[in-house]
Amino acid sequence: MKLYFDPITVNCRKVLAGFKLMGTKYDEEKVDYFTGQFKSPEYTAINPNQSLPAIDDDGFIVWESNAILQYAADKDGKDKFYPKDLKTRTDINRWLLWEANQWFPSCYTFLVENVVKPLLEQKPDQKILEAAAPKFHQLADIIDKAVEKHPFLCGDKITIADIAVAAPMHLHKWQKLPLDQHPNLVAWIKRVEDLPCWKETDAATLLGLS
Ligand SMILES: N[C@@H](CCC(=O)N[C@@H](CS)C(=O)NCC(=O)O)C(=O)O
Secondary structure, three states: OEEEEOOOOHHHHHHHHHHHHHOOOOEEEEOOOOOOHHHOHHHHHHOOOOOOOEEEEOOEEEEOHHHHHHHHHHHOOOOOOOOOOHHHHHHHHHHHHHHHHHHHHHHHHHHHHHHHHHHOOOOOOHHHHHHHHHHHHHHHHHHHHHOOOOOEOOEOOOOHHHHHHHHHHOOHHHHOOOOOOOHHHHHHHHHHHOOHHHHOOOOOOOOOOO
């Protein structure tokens, strides 16, 4: 299975960390994000969305990072990280959809303003950040409550839901995500950050942030 990726991006780090967690075997095909290589005709033929990541598993192409995690888990029978019992699986699927629809866009605003713009020597727009804060807190509170009684989103054990939901906040220190009001969320992200799969896919160093 070939993975097209750039390790600095949110959704690529998600897949890389998930693959490492599950022990998924893959070949690397780096597609440079900052030079816009994801817009090349070759890569567009793989992923017409012109976004990263994508996989090619012997001619079977999948884009959408969460679908890639689901596929890899099912292909290798990694039930531990994506259990098959109906309620747990539905719970995980729910978090994957929520991450893509709600959480990623909210965290992305902070990523653009506080990480991408400074990297491009531009100033963050405080008005955009202020406008984004209420929604961010509403969403962060959902995570905070979910991990109040158990260590991971779907119970006592880590699943691909934790990896997917952690990814949009992978640079939270530099994104300057306002986390103080969400202590359970902070404890949960620390648990994810302590995992070898998360440490091995650190993007802050690659971006020269730490
Ligand atoms: N929902 C997609 C989002 C993919 C996505 O937006 N990827 C970003 C990197 S994290 C990208 O390649 N963006 C292209 C761009 O900036 O134009 C997924 O989860 O795979």
